[in-house]
Amino acid sequence: MPETPANWYAVYTRSRHEKIVAEELWKKQIECFLPLHEKISQWKDRKKKIQLPLFPGYLFVHVPIKERRLDILKLESVVRIIGFSNEPVAIPEEQIQAVKTLVFSTLQFDPYPYIGIGDRVEIIRGPLKGLCGRLIEKKNKYRFILSIDLIQQSVACEIDAADVEKT
Numbered sequence: 001m002p003e004t005p006a007n008w009y010a011v012y013t014r015s016r017h018e019k020i021v022a023e024e025l026w027k028k029q030i031e032c033f034l035p036l037h038e039k040i041s042q043w044k045d046r047k048k049k050i051q052l053p054l055f056p057g058y059l060f061v062h063v064p065i066k067e068r069r070l071d072i073l074k075l076e077s078v079v080r081i082i083g084f085s086n087e088p089v090a091i092p093e094e095q096i097q098a099v100k101t102l103v104f105s106t107l108q109f110d111p112y113p114y115i116g117i118g119d120r121v122e123i124i125r126g127p128l129k130g131l132c133g134r135l136i137e138k139k140n141k142y143r144f145i146l147s148i149d150l151i152q153q154s155v156a157c158e159i160d161a162a163d164v165e166k167t
Helices: 018-027 065-073 093-103
Strands: 007-013 031-033 036-042 047-053 058-063 078-081 109-112 120-123 132-138 141-148 153-158 164-166
Touching (some): 007 018, 018 058, 058 065, 093 141
Antiparallel strands (some): 007 058, 031 058, 036 047
């Protein structure tokens, strides 16, 4: 029986178990992507840089879902694979690649609430050239928003408005 093609799927985890699930998936030789961002955490006596999931509660797997679905769901901290009517739904490759490009760039970025409306834009120059997303204004600065539609999560970075054009 031929193997089905691998696609990206969102996996919903127990609260604060994203890194544990990612480690377990790698042990099972399942390709996964857990986008992280740095945050400075303040305690009473010190400050420390910590890495937190960009999309709390979610990570992404790249698998032929029919063959590997049970391997993923059997992990203790996995709640479900995101989809509709109990069927996993693939995330477009472009959305995952866009988030990877941003996460591995040197730009500053922050989690951002999902935006369902707004102008779609494409970045025409700079390190994120070719990425599509939404442009918004925040405190007189322009922010570029990359969204993963299926899980309704987004990430934002500051950008020069002159570097984008409406699509």
